[in-house]
Amino acid sequence: MHELYKNCTLCPKKCGVDRSKQLGACQASDQVKVARCALHYFEEPSISATNGSGTIFFSGCSLKCCYCQNQEISLQNYGKEITIEHLADLMLDLQAKNAHNINLVTPTHYVPSIIEAIKLARKKGLSLPIVYNTSGYETIETLKLLEGYVNIYLTDFKYFDNHLGTTLSKCSHYFEVASRALAEMYRQTGPNIFGQNGIMQKGIIVRCLVLPTKGEDIKKIISYLYQTYQDNIYLSIMNQYTPVVKNQQFSFLNQTVSTNEYESIIDYAISLGVKNAYIQEEGTAKESFIPAFDLEGV
Numbered sequence: 001m002h003e004l005y006k007n008c009t010l011c012p013k014k015c016g017v018d019r020s021k022q023l024g025a026c027q028a029s030d031q032v033k034v035a036r037c038a039l040h041y042f043e044e045p046s047i048s049a050t051n052g053s054g055t056i057f058f059s060g061c062s063l064k065c066c067y068c069q070n071q072e073i074s075l076q077n078y079g080k081e082i083t084i085e086h087l088a089d090l091m092l093d094l095q096a097k098n099a100h101n102i103n104l105v106t107p108t109h110y111v112p113s114i115i116e117a118i119k120l121a122r123k124k125g126l127s128l129p130i131v132y133n134t135s136g137y138e139t140i141e142t143l144k145l146l147e148g149y150v151n152i153y154l155t156d157f158k159y160f161d162n163h164l165g166t167t168l169s170k171c172s173h174y175f176e177v178a179s180r181a182l183a184e185m186y187r188q189t190g191p192n193i194f195g196q197n198g199i200m201q202k203g204i205i206v207r208c209l210v211l212p213t214k215g216e217d218i219k220k221i222i223s224y225l226y227q228t229y230q231d232n233i234y235l236s237i238m239n240q241y242t243p244v245v246k247n248q249q250f251s252f253l254n255q256t257v258s259t260n261e262y263e264s265i266i267d268y269a270i271s272l273g274v275k276n277a278y279i280q281e282e283g284t285a286k287e288s289f290i291p292a293f294d295l296e297g298v
Contacts, residue, residue: 001112001145005030010142011062011108012177026109028060032117033079035059035072037090037297039099044236044278046200047101047131047154054099054128056090057293058106063135064170065158067211067253069244072293074106080298087117088124090297095128100199101152103131111142118149129201136206137171138181143188153185153204160220168211168250179224182206191232192276204233205278211241213252215261219268226272235277237265242290 004010005019011026019030039052047053057070059079072078082090091102107114118130129151136156157178159165165174185204192203206225208218218237225235239262247253259282266279 033059035079054094
């Protein structure tokens with residue numbers, strides 16, 4: 001599958017570069033780069049559970065979110081290049097540490113290599129569910145490659161208003177792209193399936209990160225998701241936005257989400273009839289919840 005890097009159209013930006021010779025919009029070459037591989041305990045309860053989620057953080061990203069909490073790897077592309085064989089071994093190492101799943105964080109631009117690594121790891125005994133942890137900015141073609149390899153889609157749904165996507169993340173038509181992508185994810189997984197102790201085995205969790213003063217946009221997203229999927233998917237309504245850098249262009253991003261705004265969103269979701277949703281308590285907007293990207297486990 002390595003030839004897919006030659007004229008790369010893996011993400012919706014479809015920049016078409018030969019990543020063996022130059023970097024694409026994601027700032028990634030054709031060699032997998034990883035910044036962290038470790039158990040993570042701060043995902044949704046059905047993902048992290050008691051033992052933790054086996055996270056592999058990939059470097060680079062096709063979006064350019066000006067508020068990204070992981071800028072060191074997403075924008076600055078920090079990480080270490082590894083082979084497909086090494087990536088497969090990382091998955092097996094996480095399984096040996098009793099992780100509940102293998103959680104691939106920002107994986108889109110490495111899908112061909114990831115598929116090969118999963119194949120290899122499965123031959124060597126990998127049996128854990130695979131979590132595809134994504135911004136939601138995906139092409140149908142790339143998602144179809146993942147059918148049979150991914151069990152759980154842990155996906156963002158960032159914007160209803162495309163203007164926000166353009167200005168804050170430098171991507172066009174985010175809503176249309178993300179809604180089509182989610183439909184394909186749901187076609188692959190169907191309604192959620194949980195195993196022992198409520199640990200997710202298959203399905204979809206859609207993350208709705210509330211940005212300061214943009215609660216009305218999240219309400220529109222929640223309404224769309226509930227009208228389309230009812231309680232067949234889980235929502236994760238998040239108040240953990242943390243301003244990690246001073247934003248000169250968008251001053252509203254230099255604050256956390258107010259309690260009143262967040263509670264208004266939760267009340268709205270309840271009024272719609274949403275039952276399957278995770279919500280967060282106060283005190284989550286802290287840098288201590290952001291993992292250190294120090295090549296741990298790599």
